[in-house]
Amino acid sequence: MKNHLSRRSVLGRLSAAVAGVLAAPVAKAAKAVTQKVLVTTDAPKDYDPIKHKWVMAIDANRCIGCGFCAEACKKENHVPEGPYFRTWVERYIITKPKPGSGAARGETLVDCPNGGITGYPEAPVPKEEIQHSFFVPKLCNLCQHSPCVQVCPVGATFDAPDGAVLIDPKYCIGCGFCIQACPYGCRFLSPVTKTAEKCTLCYHRITRGLKPACVEVCPTQARIFGDLTNAKPEDPILQFYQNNLVTALKPHLGTEPRLFYAGIDKEVR
Amino acid sequence: MTNDMINIVVEVMPHFEGYVYPNEATQQPLWGVLIVLYPYITGLVAGAFIMASLVRVFNVKALEPVYRLSLLTAFAFLLCAPLPLLFHLGHPERCFEVMMTPHLTPRWRSSALSMRGT
Numbered sequence: 001m002k003n004h005l006s007r008r009s010v011l012g013r014l015s016a017a018v019a020g021v022l023a024a025p026v027a028k029a030a031k032a033v034t035q036k037v038l039v040t041t042d043a044p045k046d047y048d049p050i051k052h053k054w055v056m057a058i059d060a061n062r063c064i065g066c067g068f069c070a071e072a073c074k075k076e077n078h079v080p081e082g083p084y085f086r087t088w089v090e091r092y093i094i095t096k097p098k099p100g101s102g103a104a105r106g107e108t109l110v111d112c113p114n115g116g117i118t119g120y121p122e123a124p125v126p127k128e129e130i131q132h133s134f135f136v137p138k139l140c141n142l143c144q145h146s147p148c149v150q151v152c153p154v155g156a157t158f159d160a161p162d163g164a165v166l167i168d169p170k171y172c173i174g175c176g177f178c179i180q181a182c183p184y185g186c187r188f189l190s191p192v193t194k195t196a197e198k199c200t201l202c203y204h205r206i207t208r209g210l211k212p213a214c215v216e217v218c219p220t221q222a223r224i225f226g227d228l229t230n231a232k233p234e235d236p237i238l239q240f241y242q243n244n245l246v247t248a249l250k251p252h253l254g255t256e257p258r259l260f261y262a263g264i265d266k267e268v269r
Numbered sequence: 270m271t272n273d274m275i276n277i278v279v280e281v282m283p284h285f286e287g288y289v290y291p292n293e294a295t296q297q298p299l300w301g302v303l304i305v306l307y308p309y310i311t312g313l314v315a316g317a318f319i320m321a322s323l324v325r326v327f328n329v330k331a332l333e334p335v336y337r338l339s340l341l342t343a344f345a346f347l348l349c350a351p352l353p354l355l356f357h358l359g360h361p362e363r364c365f366e367v368m369m370t371p372h373l374t375p376r377w378r379s380s381a382l383s384m385r386g387t
Contacts, residue, residue, distance in 0.1 A: 083291050083292065083294050083295055084292065085291050085292055088291050090288075109288075110287070110288035111288065112288070112290075112291050114291075115291050138290075153367045153370060154363070154366040154367055154369075154370050155370050155371060155372060171363070171366065172359070172360070172363075173358050173359065173360045173361075173363045173364060173366060173367070174358050174359015174360050175357075175358055175359070176299045176300060176359075179292075179299055180299065180300070184290070185289075185290025185291070185292045185293045186292065187292065188292040189299065189359060193359075194359030194360055195359055195360065196359075
């Protein structure tokens, strides 16, 4: 049998493969640079997104459900009145199992009136029936494989090189695709700007060296925010990773969230 | 009129029980009647066009009197078929961006300097 692989074709294929491997990081860097130069964000001019990696983490054990974070977020980011939230706090109530049932835990009751800003009503079940209850602050999960970025028909939503998932408000056409795609319900169509809006990690604040508004006001440090690239060993975010067993929301969806939770139950969705 | 139609659709929609994320607990569905109108109108276009093609392509003599009417109907509905989708957008004036995607950057309209830090 004749050998079809000539030296020329083998060399050609090899060099193409090498070129492909070499081109990938170059393309990545070029994308980061173009994003830095050409995208509308709230960052100051001298901010370099490549030198940061912003992450947030939630210690649900510490959350007392005061709702300050949701309120601060609304004020800081001019989120419109009504059912529009960039962050909110859910109350989970797990009841005791019904007598005679084989289950170890009862039903899960979740509520979040007005994002948790105005407090929570009396529990819908008597106190004796509650096994335990807890609060879960919610915000953008900062997915590595964001469904919202994948579906945007105009490329207005993008992964910033510093870990934030942002929307270019001058590019968004307000079709609502990303709102349908987000499995965490973190986006809404603003009735004011007619574009999609979401948690930006308070991009205008973090790029100027401040913490996000919700982290700033949290009285119990249930929200931990940090910069992984520039974190010192005693940084709260590294301490959090070191001292807690963390989980992400809906891991089966493969979105790879960068927002981690400590102290939440399996019932949390 | 539009509100009545939206109400009908909302009533037909299944009512969810249990917890819904606060952003998703809106009064009206995000994608409403306007989205449904699009396939409805394109269906009319297709139907009228088939009527016209029956005459010329398949030589159905019985439909000769409606040939002109059906072709015009198809054309008229074709012109307004994209309108419901356009008006459902938050910014219909930016709809052409869909045709410009994928692109290198989200912003290409003004100079690079004016775009930073706004």
